[in-house]
Amino acid sequence: MSFFRNLLIRFGVSEAAAGRTPISVFLLDDDERRHRWFERRFEGDDLTITETVEEAKRSLAAESFDAIFLDHDLLPEHYKSNDHNDYHNTGYAIAEWLNERDDLQRAATIIVHTRNADAAIPMVRKLRESGRNVEYCAFPMLDLKIKNYWKR
Numbered sequence: 001m002s003f004f005r006n007l008l009i010r011f012g013v014s015e016a017a018a019g020r021t022p023i024s025v026f027l028l029d030d031d032e033r034r035h036r037w038f039e040r041r042f043e044g045d046d047l048t049i050t051e052t053v054e055e056a057k058r059s060l061a062a063e064s065f066d067a068i069f070l071d072h073d074l075l076p077e078h079y080k081s082n083d084h085n086d087y088h089n090t091g092y093a094i095a096e097w098l099n100e101r102d103d104l105q106r107a108a109t110i111i112v113h114t115r116n117a118d119a120a121i122p123m124v125r126k127l128r129e130s131g132r133n134v135e136y137c138a139f140p141m142l143d144l145k146i147k148n149y150w151k152r
Contacts, residue, residue: 020150022045024067025046025047025065025068025069026047026069027049028071028094029071030071030073034071034139053074053089053093053094056094057097060094060097061101064107066108067109067110068105068111069113070091070113071113072090072112072116072123073090073091073119074089090119091114092122092123095122095124096126099127106132109133110134111135112127112135113142115140120136121136
């Protein structure tokens with residue numbers, strides 16, 4: 001680092017921190033407002049957005065991701081209750097599918113970001129069965145989690 005740059009940093013005119021390299025991010029979520037939210041948070045990164053279980057499977061099988069964000073409730077009828085027989089159209093279906101596909105996304109950090117905590121915990125448990133790095137973070141706390149994991 002040059003003498004001049006050191007002086008700028010010392011007097012607070014410049015910052016010493018270097019930006020991180022871009023990462024590859026995957027999102028499964030049906031809410032377009034959240035799509036825009038993620039686009040702002042991961043500006044400059046490679047962001048793949050899917051809305052359905054089938055789209056998610058195709059993307060997760062085709063590419064490798066550094067970060068994977070999974071929502072549980074993917075259809076409006078899921079928002080009201082967990083008492084439905086439609087789990088093949090929820091984020092839990094992706095948790096099961098990844099658990100069965102031990103060869104996919106092993107290095108990714110997976111965050112289940114649904115507001116539905118009752119549904120999030122089984123997703124986390126299922127993904128941990130295959131030794132994945134996964135945790136649950138309620139959506140309102142997600143911004144802080146992203147800043148801690150992938151600081152710019």
